[in-house]
Amino acid sequence: MDLRLQEIISLDELRELMLFFYEAVGISVGVMDEDQNWLVTIGWQHICTDFHRANPECRKNCLLSEHRIKEYLDSKDYLIYPCPNGLIEVAIPILLDQTTLGFFFLGQFLHQPPDLDYFRRQAIAYGFNIDAYLQALERVPVVSRQRVDYLMRFFARFFNLLTRIGAENQKRLYAEDEIQKAKDELEVRVEERTRELNLALLEVGDLAAQLNASLQQIESLAVTDSLTDTYNRRKFDEIVAAEHGHEKHGKPPFSLIMLDIDHFKKVNDEFGHSTGDEVLKCLCRLIRGLIRQGDLLIRWGGEEFILLLPATEIDEAGPFAERVRLEVEQENFPVVGKITISLGVAQLRKGDSINALLKRVDNALYQAKQRGRNRVVKCTET
Known part of the structure; x- marks a missing residue:
């Protein structure tokens, strides 16, 4: 049974979750399907929407990054990669039984304060208003590699759970449609599915506790300067x-x-x-x-x-x-x-x-x- 990401995950609920994450942490997120169509984009930085993607030459760099994602992620692991326009993005494949259904992006940030001379030269090269471009640059968050690693390990498990539960729900609906054709056979299959769903629900309970602890830590990180461990x-x-x-x-x-x-x-x-x-x-x-x-x-x-x-x-x-x-x-x-x-x-x-x-x-x-x-x-x- 071939499934697409849009079929096993509620995009409306996913947007609400991603919006909550963005409001808590301030880092842009996006979800793309296997055909590289954007399903969710939350918090895209103005430097990208108003400058990089608005300029035909800069936009080529953005599209180049998107089209090479499958090549980059053959390892099934997450990848930190620099956008040709100077920002940093991170991507992981969204998998179901080792099949790639899409990609999750954490992006448009820097690991350290920006090189103003580099971005000033880039503004001149593409004909941007320098002051407006640098003001947009000031809004780009600075995120340490350690923090990125923690977040991506969390999201890898998060999407693994969502796809598995979503796939189980789709399979259950398919099984219900088969009731009229093979009622006796279905009774056995329903018992098996029930056991599987019970196990899945136990996993949901465990992950809910982990998610709550993770969100508390994320909230703490959102108000803390990562270098000096002072408040921000x-x-x-x-x-x-x-x-x-x-x-x-x-x-x-x-x-x-x-x-x-x-x-x-x-x-x-x-x-x-x-x-x-x-x-x-x-x-x-x-x-x-x-x-x-x-x-x-x-x-x-x-x-x-x-x-x-x-x-x-x-x-x-x-x-x-x-x-x-x-x-x-x-x-x-x-x-x-x-x-x-x-x-x-x-x-x-x-x-x-x-x-x-x-x-x-x-x-x-x-x-x-x-x-x-x-x-x-x-x-x-x-």
């Missing part, structure tokens, strides 16, 4: 909204400290990006040893971080920022030795918006840089 902007948005709500109900205000490593580009240029990554990790470990329980350390981007200090006014946050600065200045970092940081401090004021607070603390950090770096500047705007 998504977690900041969640916590700062709650703190802002507390302030509206008369609870003490909170403060933000925005900090940046001085001359960090020189560290990467002189010692390499792997050493720069180690410096970032060591800096975060040092700061986590200084903050209180309930304080939040967020990687804001690159070498820039934010400390969210609940129920803390600026007169207390300022001296704490100075303590952090001194501890960093006195620390010996791997390979590079000494580094310094600049810090800006601001407090949420009555009637303040989060954007206004972020603008003030960013301005305070800018002033610290302008005044010679390796210092703390408190926002004194009224």
